[in-house]
Amino acid sequence: MSRMTIVLLLLAHMCGAQTIKGKLFGEGVQGKEILPGGMVRWLGTDVATFANENGVFELPVSSIKDRRLIASNMGFVTDTIAVGDRTYVSITLRRDAKDLGTVTITDRSGARLSTTSVGQTEIINQRELSKAACCDLAGCFGTQASVQPQTTNIVTNAQELRILGLSGVYNQVLFDGLPMVYGLNYTYGISTYPGTLVNSIMVSKGTTSVLQGYESISGQINMESRQPDKTERLLLNGYMNSFGEKHANANLATAVGRNKKWHTMLSLHTVQPAGKVDGNNDGFLDLPLLTRYMALNKWRYGNEREKGLSLQGMVRVVSERRIGGQTGYAPAENEGSTSIYGQCVHYTQPEAYVKAGYRLSDDHAVSLAASGFAQQQRSWFGTTSYHARQQSGYLNLQHEWLWREKHLLKYGASYRYQELNEQIAFSDTFLHRTYAGRYDTRLRVPGLFAENTFHWKDEKYTLITGLRLDHHQQWGAYLTPRSMLKYVINDHHTLRASAGTGWRQVNLFAEQVNLLASSRDVVFAEALKPEQAMNWGVSHNYRFEAGDMTGAVTGDFYSTRFSNQFFPDYDSDPTRAIIRNFTGVSRSNALQVDASLTFFKQLEVRAAYNYLYVYRIENGGKNMLPFNPRNRAMAAVSYTTRNKHWQADANMHWFDRMRLPDTRNNPVEYRRPLYSVPYASYNVQLTYKWRTLDVYAGCENLLNYRQPDPIISATNPFGPYFDLSSVWGPTRGRELYVGVRYAIK
Template identity: 25%
Template sequence: MGPIRIVFSVVVSLVSFLTANAQHSLKAVVRDKRTGEFLSGVTISLKGEIQRSAITDGRGFVLLRNLPPGSDTIELSYVGYTNLEQMVIMPDSSLFTFLLEQDARTLNDVVVVASTRGNERIETATTKVEVLGRTEMNEESTLKPGNIASILGDISGIQIQQSSAVTGNANVRIQGLDGRYTQILRDGMPLYGGYSGGFGVLSIPPLDLKQVELIKGSSSTLYGGGAIGGLINLISTKPRLDPELSLLINQTTLKETNINAYFAQRGKKFGLTFFGGQTFQKEVDVDKDGFSDLPKTSSTLIHPTLFFYPSENTTVSLGWSGSFEKRTGGDMLAIADKSNASHPYYEANQLNRNTLIFLAESWLKNSYVLHVKGSFSNFSRDEHTNTYVFSGKQKNYYGELSLVKRTAHHNLVAGLNANGEDFAPSAATPVPVGNFSSNVAGAFFQDTWRLPTGTKIETGIRFDHHNQYGDFLLPRIAVFQQINDRWGARAGFGMGYITPNPLMPQVRDYSIYQLQPLVAGMKAERSYSGNAELNYKHEIGQEGFFFINQAFFITQVTDPIVAEENSSGEVNFYNKTKPLVTKGSDTYIQMHISNWEFYMGYTFTLAEREYLADHQFVWYTPKHRAAATALYEVNGKWRVGLEASYNGYQYRDDNSRTPDYFFMAAMVERKFGPKWSLVLNCENLFDERQSRYETLYTGLVTSPVFKTLWAPIDGRAVNICLRFQPFAE
């Protein structure tokens, strides 16, 4: 062989070798097949022996590197969408476009914020999250348009307890713990706490929300120590390219009128959402005892949010929410005429809440996502009664900077935040508790690690510094194991804390003049929570499924703080030396078959105050609570629904037992094309209310003493709602 032929053979062999071993890249954009919207966070993986994966950025773009030459199969997966497999041949320098279809068989519940700040299916998330999605929000908007208290009470492990028969004030209790152990968030930021907390759930209309996420049990790593019993995260709506408008008017037999409007639309650089709502409630005496069971109320809520899109990878929003409300309850004659000397008892509240919210999200290089959020809320309450006048304000602030790194196997979250509150009575109405303030600075880190064996391990840690009560270190670990296509299991442990606050909501409302300042040397409450769960999911046909979750939980709160009222009416706060323990089980079942949807939940709760020698049960906590709903749809025109709940006996504060009671509701909806719908709904069909078992007050009509509430007091109500959506298709 001559020299030239030898050189030529070597060159050919070298080129062949390099070509065979060359590594190539695939460029693609992923969109929603129906809406055309870019999908961020989609995982694209190379199937086969060589493992390669990448995640789409904020504009749906992905670059999958180091692919071998020749044909191979890639897979695209995203929560709420059907997996897509596609054959590709490398090298190929073109830009691929992949369209994903929404999966009708998924649970329709995507954890956007509350759990890992990443997209997780509910049945495979490391934390148990129950999500009331946009469908439920739309339904509740026509059943109870004024607030979300009703829909939260439909969940078996959540108890909405009215704390005042006069004002209608209420708080949210989870797994047998008092309302102060539940953290209520709006877009991941606490807005409804302390002095302003009790009226929070009463002023949030469902039409203004995309979904509500509920976590039962400690969730302190990302959101602070206050989430001991659990958290409720209210997720705001975002505009889409197509305009959206909903107008509804609602009237009830209990003299309540609601008028709500919602609009949203996104352009190339700007977007807007706007909610405006008005509620009128006349005073109603359901049990004819002379006192209002529903206070006279006038409420206005305005919530515009402006969105700005400076680039395809960045979204910025700035919103303002204004809530303005007047409530007057008490003696029916006093409400009509406050100068009535023989019937003087009344309480009138004027509530104003102004909140600014800033949110920014930016997709950076290498699958990093930067989040910046902040809020400032100013709440004022002017209270007038026949015996005293009070005026006070509470200011809340929250700020956070966090960074999320998403890879094929890890979801990493790290961040810093600061929050605080400041309560101040007016100079004209000083109160014993005086001024009260609290400030916390924190840092957190969390890693959700997805192993090829179907295992997810989530570890997190949080460090908080409180300006009065020092430092708190909160570790957390959770594990999820996918056993097979149908079975999964999870377990977790977490710690939390809550600092003393005399303004936190209690089981019953006290006058602001009864609350005494905190005594020196009080300790923060600390919690230790654990859970173990088992999931089962079975798909039925093309769109049906059956899902069940069986959970067991336990929470111990050390140095619990209790409020004690002495003989002179003063309310003081003390730490107890032995813990408060709540434990039990929670069963959650969801099923969708053809045109039927079912939900059933049962919660067994054993809540005990171990610091007492006897009668250790926690007052006004049902040991057994169950809830169920059934919905049937006919040809897209008719929808019929039933809802039922059972509340077992509770112990009163005199250690006597209440009777159990059964609650039921029914609704029917008629759709007139996609734009118009009419809903007829009946709440509390059997007219169950506490006044059927006992009088609601003792003493004289001039100075009544109201009993602690353990059941509804407003009785049966029928409402009819008309909704118009002009842009619906």
């Protein structure tokens, strides 16, 4: 900085001259990140400054005639901004596609806490995803502790993603910011998104924005797919495990049109089935025979942060078949019979979305988002036939207004639509089940929402307040208030707090697949009302540097209190699942401490501890909800050689004992312990990288730990005590795998 610049800045400060303040951002893997150290100067002058650690800058305006700012930073495109009479300006620089070195540095950071988000948001980028096979969404959380994948049906390997110790139905799963995984799509939807399609995953615990809806109670998981204008031109991936299951993926991206303003990406994915494996000799396959085909086409035009029109659209089709059960099961011969037990799920699902935005000025923009999917499913669970069809739609119209230079108001209207038709029938009569018939679950919810983001004291304080008013077609109006606060104490310490409510409609059989898979009768004690809960939480993040070491320590606590909740009652009668509303005391208290260190940009070490206390008050006593370990720990290590050719990754997850469904009323031979035993799972992977080719190999469940006897009455699956609801640990033993990735930048 020249002497003239220093003199001008001192004079401005001493004389109390008018200044312009602002904040500098750059395009990052999640769309927008603080850009510390960037330079901002007045056009045609030497009056300049650098953005601080929080991206904040300030410049004097005295004697400045041409009120245009030049913003620059290594790895980004220099931009000129006309500020007029404004006293505050927010600047976002586009990444320079030619600067591949900067892209590499950005990708070095793995899972981390976003510095810009007001709510606590953990970002898992492509480098973090490459530390494991990450064949689908459920396998993308091996190096973090906020999300716990949980098996809901061992026979078909259906999984859910749990946050704060609560069922996956309570967190909202978004695809490119839109609600696309719910209802019939909930049980198998998360596994249909391959890791090669995902650009980043943002995990938010507790209260989130009202803009995406009313449903997130325990948190939100937003998968951002690769953008056609920013991803590799060609990406190929092949994978095979020791069971014989094979995965193949291909992404192709290009610019089209006369002026190359349109960008498109075609993504293809397939899974071919494994061999028949029964490692624990219980007569059942350790993993289902899975066949899947997926095709996705995504288009993008313009930039929503620039004036004018921007468009984004996606079309995706999935066809999947899962076959599980006893090793001799063949669907063509045994569907619905009592000779050999099996489960077969076959569904097709087309889905699409479109986002259209028009930025009128730096202060005003309007946007319209629409999405929908249709799913047709034909299934057999032993002697239970389950055929279902769902059509769902979502519409969101929104206006955003940057008022008083730095406060942002977003408001608009939304509409949710769902038509879920389920048909249940039985091919046997000896179990005396009574719930056969047709079930129609409708959803028609128009809503209004408004959310304002306040910025004070040069971004030291940021407050988001939001409110939704939605009308359910049967149960009437629901008011959903939410707020989030961020307080930047200094360059090292940040405090966050949040509070809000949420609600959701129950899609019974689509979300509780074990009801169909077991021999229990389903008894409806009353009509199910929407579930409602209030969540609040606090967190503290500490970031530090010491020589060639950087690190962060985060601690958070969240509490969820239900005013109405649904959970099938498996305990009262071993032959029945009783369906009723629960309006008593139901709580989830979750504490997490997370620490990460990076040495010489080569060695990354991370560890986390979770404490879960999830219970209900029933009959005057506390009843701990099943499948929630009171204590849980995670550790992960990643090392990359100096020449960047070799990368070694390892992680460990330890689970304390868990409360299990009560089987004490069963005959002795069909009883299970009331609690599981503690166990640990270890995973390792080694990767060798060339310029465009990666070869990786690894092992999951390295020590080959298996839960003993996971299926109750496995020798008599057509009997009255056959049950899959006591699965709490690994069931298929050690899994070796090898894969290859080829990419053209």
